[in-house]
Amino acid sequence: MNHEFTLLQSDYTVCSKDWGMTDENALFYRMYYIYGGEAYLKKGDQKIRLEPGYFYILPLMKPYSLWHVQEDPLQVLWFHIQIKMDFYIDLGIVKIIENTPMYFVLQSLRSFMGNARYYTETEQLFDIFLTLLGEELPLQKTDHPVMKSVLDYIDSHISNHITVCDLAAYAGMERSYFSRKFKAAFQMSPNQYLYAARLNQAAIALAKGATVSEACRIADYADEKSFSRAFRSYMDIPPSIYRKSHIVQP
Structure with a gap:
């Protein structure tokens, strides 16, 4: 494995009507790949629509709120990740281009979702995805x-x-x-x-x-x-x- 991380939870979900959170201060990284629906992220004065085809890394220990339109619920491939803390990012957004390695890895990850028998394979695929992600998104590391x-x-x-x-x-x-x-x-x-x-x-x-x-x-x-x-x-x-x-x- 190229990265030190623990995959705490992951799944593909069509969110329930009451999905959302206010002033969340997560101690792990939420990472979302959006398939559909109308959903929003609010961080400080910044309000962002979560767009299909984009991958989002939500900030660690910085408050944010999430919600969606009940008539058009969020469809999302999501990961809760604990990563060695010399990795950190405020808010990461990457467009996933179809028929690229990142796109195919995410589709492969979705195929394993919900089956604990394939946890090891899911971890290995996610490690590959993090490597590809690092080529698109500068990841900050402490130099202390x-x-x-x-x-x-x-x-x-x-x-x-x-x-x-x-x-x-x-x-x-x-x-x-x-x-x-x-x-x-x-x-x-x-x-x-x-x-x-x-x-x-x-x-x-x-x-x-x-x-x-x-x-x-x-x-x-x-x-x-x-x-x-x-x-x-x-x-x-x-x-x-x-x-x-x-x-x-x-």
């Missing part, structure tokens, strides 16, 4: 070596009860100064990143067959009720249903 090493430290210690103070000590910085540097590099606070990293690890474990109780411990929550509430807020789906939708039955 200390902050990059902090991300590696979090990845290798996420199962421990690490705190912002631990991260600051690892970086050799005072806590408040470290928090400012981290936010400047990654557009989110270290606490927000830790929150997202723990729930991402729980989602990965659930997809591999862990119980909700086991995922709760991985995410470092004291009880399943608070974990389930946080997971549903983060992923828009309860952990028990997320687990069932990703386990391949024999």
